[in-house]
Amino acid sequence: MYNIIIKNVENKYDFAELIKIFLRPEEFNAYTEAEYAEKEENCESAELFVFNEERSDDKNEIKREIYNKLSQLTGEKPAWGILTGVRPVKLTGELFQRLGTQAAVENELAHTYLLADEKISLLTDTYNYQQKTCGNPPNNSVGVYIGIPFCPTRCLYCSFTSNQAGDAEITRYLGALKTEIRYVGRRMRETGLTAESIYIGGGTPTTLTAEQLDDLLQTVEDNLDLRMLKEFTVEAGRPDTITYEKLEAIHKHKVERISINPQSMKERTLELIGRSHEPSDIVKAFQKADQVGIPIVNADLITGLPEETPEDFARTLDEILALDPENITVHTLAVKRASRLVDVDKDFHYKQAQTVAEMLKIAKEKLKAAGFRPYYLYRQKHMAGAFENVGYCKDDTPSIYNIRIMEEKQTILALGAGGISKMYYPAENRLERVPNVSNYEIYISRLEEMLDRKEQNIFKEVK
Numbered sequence: 001m002y003n004i005i006i007k008n009v010e011n012k013y014d015f016a017e018l019i020k021i022f023l024r025p026e027e028f029n030a031y032t033e034a035e036y037a038e039k040e041e042n043c044e045s046a047e048l049f050v051f052n053e054e055r056s057d058d059k060n061e062i063k064r065e066i067y068n069k070l071s072q073l074t075g076e077k078p079a080w081g082i083l084t085g086v087r088p089v090k091l092t093g094e095l096f097q098r099l100g101t102q103a104a105v106e107n108e109l110a111h112t113y114l115l116a117d118e119k120i121s122l123l124t125d126t127y128n129y130q131q132k133t134c135g136n137p138p139n140n141s142v143g144v145y146i147g148i149p150f151c152p153t154r155c156l157y158c159s160f161t162s163n164q165a166g167d168a169e170i171t172r173y174l175g176a177l178k179t180e181i182r183y184v185g186r187r188m189r190e191t192g193l194t195a196e197s198i199y200i201g202g203g204t205p206t207t208l209t210a211e212q213l214d215d216l217l218q219t220v221e222d223n224l225d226l227r228m229l230k231e232f233t234v235e236a237g238r239p240d241t242i243t244y245e246k247l248e249a250i251h252k253h254k255v256e257r258i259s260i261n262p263q264s265m266k267e268r269t270l271e272l273i274g275r276s277h278e279p280s281d282i283v284k285a286f287q288k289a290d291q292v293g294i295p296i297v298n299a300d301l302i303t304g305l306p307e308e309t310p311e312d313f314a315r316t317l318d319e320i321l322a323l324d325p326e327n328i329t330v331h332t333l334a335v336k337r338a339s340r341l342v343d344v345d346k347d348f349h350y351k352q353a354q355t356v357a358e359m360l361k362i363a364k365e366k367l368k369a370a371g372f373r374p375y376y377l378y379r380q381k382h383m384a385g386a387f388e389n390v391g392y393c394k395d396d397t398p399s400i401y402n403i404r405i406m407e408e409k410q411t412i413l414a415l416g417a418g419g420i421s422k423m424y425y426p427a428e429n430r431l432e433r434v435p436n437v438s439n440y441e442i443y444i445s446r447l448e449e450m451l452d453r454k455e456q457n458i459f460k461e462v463k
Contacts, residue, residue: 001046002028005036006062008055015051017084018063021386022070060112067114078386081114086378087406088388089130092123102128122390126374130403133375133396137410141196141228142188143401146181146220147416148202149173149440151238167209169440173417174212176444178219180415183451185223188413191462194228196410197401204237210245217253226254231400233257239285240277247292257399260285260325261300264308265316272306279319286323296397299325303359304333304384310358317363321370326397328372330363332356332387334380353385360387367392376402413458417443423458434458 002023006015009032016030029046031039049069052062063082071077085091095105102124109115109123150170188194198220208216213234226232234250236242236258250258262282264270270277289297299320303313320328333352367373375398376391391402404410408431411424417440422431434457436450437443443450 003036003046003048004028004030005033005048005050006030006066007033007050007052008057009033009052009059009062014059014084015063015066017381018066018082019070021078021084022074022076064112064114077116079116079119080379080386080388081109081116081119083113083115083379084381086380087408088119088123088379089127089377090407092127093407096127122374122377122388126377129373129375130398130407133398134400134403137404138194138196138228140192140194142193142411142413143404144184144195144198144224145401145412145414145416145419146177146198146200146216147414147419148200148205148208149417149438150202150207151204170208170212172444173440174208174216176447177416178216179447180451181219182223184413184415184454185225187455187459189225191459193411193413193462195224195226196228197231197233197399197404198224198229199233199235199401201233201235202237204241205234206236206238206241206243206246208246210243210249213246214249214252217249217255221253231257233259233399233401235259235261236285236289237261238275238277239281240275242285242288244288244292247288247294251292251294256294257296257298257327258289258294259298259300259327259329260289262316262320263300263302264305264312265319266308266312269305269308269312283319283323286325296326298327298329298391298399299323300329300331301363302331302333303363303387304352304356308355310355310362313359314362314366317366321366326395327391327393327399328367329389329391330360330367331389332360332380332383332385334383356384356387363390363392370394375399376406378406411458413454421454421458423461425461432457 004019006012009015012030012032019028019030051065051069056062060082067082080088083091092105092109095108099105099108105124106120109120110117115123205213232255234255236247236250237260239260239262242260247258260282263273263275265279265282267279270279286297301313301316301320333356371394372392373394374390375393377388379386379388391399405412408422409424409426412422414421414436417436418438419436421434423434424431434453436453437446
């Protein structure tokens with residue numbers, strides 16, 4: 001056990017997140033100077049580390065001191081250096097704007113943030129590709145997210161808004177959601193906002209019937225101005241929910257991108273994580289999408305799943321590549337507080353670091369050989385090995401919505417239960433969150449309040 005004191009800081013949170021990359025939460029207590037002085041008599045006996053004796057005001061300098069000391073203690077040198085945030089590509093873009101040259105950005109990432117060369121290249125290559133293919137968001141454009149908070153079952157690792165409900169409840173929810181779509185479409189027209197991208201996610205949107213999907217998409221078409229739309233995605237997700245009729249309904253409404261999320265092609269793994277389908281169902285889902293003519297298909301895979309080896313992951317990736325998707329997103333397993341996995345083993349992600357490192361190396365090599373390149377990435381807390389999630393694309397088919405949501409330079413209008421809208425203020429380069437409630441029943445009963453939140457905090461703010 002270690003007692004860790006960080007001097008001359010009021011909030012220890014960011015520093016504790018860095019410490020957690022090296023030490024498990026039960027292995028240390030972190031204190032500000034004031035906290036330790038107050039609690040010293042009651043603190044359990046432990047080895048004491050004191051950081052920032054020089055009383056620096058530079059947060060990054062303090063983090064470098066912590067990183068170097070804990071690297072020495074544990075023998076670990078995390079490749080992401082002192083970075084703990086979700087959006088490292090956003091930081092890279094800010095550095096390009098401030099420093100001007102790639103060499104200066106690389107130097108800053110290496111010496112200020114202590115990133116490994118591999119991560120520096122990943123960040124700068126990804127940022128440059130985003131600028132080349134997507135550029136900056138058009139003026140007065142927004143991304144639109146529409147949430148369907150239902151799934152057939154809840155997966156072991158899932159922390160998203162996901163409910164198992166009967167048809168009557170889903171119908172009731174869709175009625176409220178369509179009211180919000182009509183309201184948002186009207187106010188977008190009146191305030192001059194246009195949709196650059198639309199993303200229907202969840203949950204699993206294809207939990208809906210083909211008729212419900214058709215009706216929902218028709219409501220979107222009838223109420224949102226799609227003339228400037230560059231991308232329309234429906235997250236089909238679970239292969240056991242995908243039918244030819246549902247894909248026909250999706251394609252009929254000019255949706256050009258779907259996501260089919262196998263996570264793994266190993267049958268035992270699918271059982272362990274709570275999926276009620278077989279690897280053959282995944283193959284059939286891709287075949288149906290190809291028959292219908294969906295232009296872009298993304299496949300999500302997860303590294304570090306229970307009982308999987310690097311060889312298992314390599315086989316999964318080979319099988320998915322054989323299905324010829326345009327995008328593949330490689331996730332690192334994260335043990336999130338709202339998931340069932342945290343109840344099974346809250347330290348699971350600490351045990352998976354080496355396995356995940358090997359899997360990510362396999363992904364990078366195989367995807368590059370198959371003509372894919374990284375187009376966006378993000379990180380999460382409690383990820384195995386403190387690694388990253390990377391979206392790969394081929395033939396210049398990046399997801400605009402995914403890029404925009406991570407760079408945070410565009411207003412996002414999020415509809416439905418669990419949707420978190422973000423109002424972007426370009427003059428100040430800041431976002432204000434405008435959330436809907438996550439419980440779908442409360443969303444239905446408080447719909448007028450959700451609409452008023454958008455009215456007061458988004459539409460009345462449009463200049």
